[in-house]
Amino acid sequence: MIGNLDLVILQHIWWTICSVVGALFLFLTFVQGGQTLLWQVAKTDREKAFVINSLGRKWELTFTTLVLFGGALFAAFPKFYATSFGGAYWVWLLILFTFIIQAVSYEFRMKPSNLLGAKTYEVFLFINGSVGILLIGAAVGTFFTGSNFTLNDSNQVTWTHPLRGLEAAFSLFNLSLGMFLVFNARVLGSMYLVNNINFYKVPEFEARIRKSCLINFLCALPFLLYVIVSLLLMDGYGTDAQGVVSIVESKYLGNLLALPWVLGLLVVGLFLVLLGVTRTSLARSTTGIWFGSLGTVLVGLAVFFTAGFNGTPFYPSKVDLQSSLTIYNASSSHYTLTAMTYVALFIPLVLAYIAYVWRQMDSKKIGSTDIEDSKAY
């Protein structure tokens, strides 16, 4: 059945799937955000233990989602994988390093004889949550601002900037998107911790986390506004029916107007995040994370859809427009996309068991027994 679909439909389906995974990853960066809040909201070792053990039950899902995002892009848009990972070498490697040091830190931090001491592993977690997320934002920013590469007849990439990808971090737009993601992750982290920890006998700890949600949201705002205003005003990259790429005036504004439902996702998403912030910081509710997470996913989807749909090269080249990658020229073959679509039918099942397990595990909040357990982080 899926095999009868047009290649173009499959390409759209797979850009959608990759966008969903990417957007879910952005929501799951509440783990990274929480990591950067550690020293700020936790004043005692006990409070630190609450934060780490609460995040420690979720970090692997964020990590796995990042791995799947990479895997899905590799399978569905291999030209992007080859071009961007091989080309923008250092931005990806630095992101990678921050995730390597994260992965050991939960397990190693409180173990005796851990060589580096608890503080170092906390620094690792902070680097992952700050530098890692900032660079991911900068990399996503290049979907709009473009990169420096050419492709030859055999689709081999030549990167024309000596910084090999790090130049992405020197664009105000990319940097702002990165900073927004860092602060948004901290907002989500606060919401999650408020929801996940049992604050019995430690009300001031709870108050600090609720306050940090608001403060970080206020910090995120200027970056968000700059990104949105720039996006609406900037010239973008467009491709015509023959696949010829050119600079198009106000391309991304045009995309949002041409695809009003994407604009809807963006507006509703931002509103939900705002609602989550008010519920967490201005009310006594613990449900802010539900609004914040759904809102973040919707905003993420809007960003990826704006970058890839409506005849837009999602990975444009500044130096050679015709080398730019679109969902049409960068995708896998019809056969592979079909096979992978069958596989993707299982994704709802995966989401279902994750949701079921989370419900089981989170029905009781993280309390003293959890941080005193011998298995505690």
Next chain:
Amino acid sequence: MEEVIMGEMDLVMVNWARAQFILTAMYHWLFVPITLGLSILLAFFESLYVRTGKEEWKHITKFWMTLFGINFAIGVATGIILEFQFGTNWSNYSWMVGDIFGAPLAIEGIFAFFLEATFFAVMFFGWERTTKGFHLFSTWMVAIGSNLSALWILVANGWMQYPVGMAFNPESARFEMQNFWEVLFSPVAISKFTHATSSSFVVGALFVITISSYYLLKKRHVEMAKKSIIVASVFGLLSSIFTAFTGDESAYSNSQYQPMKLAAYEGLYEGSKGADIVALGILTSGKKVGDGQDPFAFEISIPKGLSLMAKRELNAFVPGIQDLIYGNETEGIMSVAEKMEKGKAAIADLASMHVAKKAGDEAATGAAIERFRVNQDYLGFGYLVTPEEAVPPVATTYYSFHVMVYLGSFFILLILLYLYYSFKNTLEDKKWLLVLGVSSFFLAMIASQLGWVVAEVGRQPWAIQNLLPVKMATTNIEAGHVQTSFAIFFVLFAILLIAEIKIMLKQIKIGPEGA
């Protein structure tokens, strides 16, 4: 591909990219076999707890789980590197095979990693939060998830060794998938999966035996150690016998699909009917293919053993390295020189196809593609400079293979002794055996790593067998970048390994009381 015909490739970069792959893959494999084997043992221990209701089994489960967690974290951390690395250092490869190779990686994420990550949290933190039954289910899911991830990555690796279910698309310069099931059920993928997982079960079992033997020698936690040894020995014995079978199956599959690898690890230069197998031998140093020297300075052989193993027939012909390089008309083996001619023709046809396509000449484009199809199976040979380049490093492959086999046989014997003395209840008195047991995990790790050396060094120079040499698979990037990232990986890995070992030793010292 005309831009990158030989000579323009930066071989310094290629070698650093190789070095980085060796470093990261072998480092990752320090932790993976423990995860694969120990996850199943945890499930066994906990099943015993749930069935018998005895707290001591829960105690045992929790102790090994602590060590599992330390190892798992660093295994996860090093696994993501490999996925990234295909893109960063091997982008030409990623483009050329992404249509096929990306799928198993994505499926691994969907089917395996989420299973592991989700149920890992229950296994570690869910003792009080879920029912006994659901907790046990979660422990099994972690074991199944870990081994499923091994399945998909070995399917990907198996495809590189024996590329099936695909066709080359000259216009996009890439291989495209034609049949998913052929890729998944490729005989090479199956034999790689069964051999890699069963041998990892042995590593996991010996991990438990090593630490338990240490406790017995120190007369600490004696009851836990003895119980652990019995479960690990039964599992280890079955796994090591199965490993021997799957190893034999791998050799048979090599003889069909990668005869050069087989010839290299058997040290077979001149093929023959009823070929002997070298049970023990020292290679002549400085031996080169075609120089007429005796390959062995010393050898003990089993008559006709190789023909039996490789072809399942006592008098079958097994080709040697020289037959495969210089050809053997009687046996119908084409020489590499001839394959190189065909490969060069294929590359030239690709180039003329691009020229014709740019000129808008459809007829000439079609003709070039048709000519290309004739020689496409030899594409990779067109990039070789000399026929001898198709010979893998023989000594490394040969010694790795033989040491692996000796160690594998030793483990079967060792575990049998452990079972025998355990049932006689005199294991504690057999100091010599316990000392051997303490060393067994380290030997198992060596054997496991050597297995990958045989599999990967033995198929050089190919990234994809016969189609893409390693030197053509890299990213267009200056060597300095790869050297720098290599240095960072090296320092980071050294620090994390020291930390991991220190933490592990400390936990072993603390023992089950701390669990």
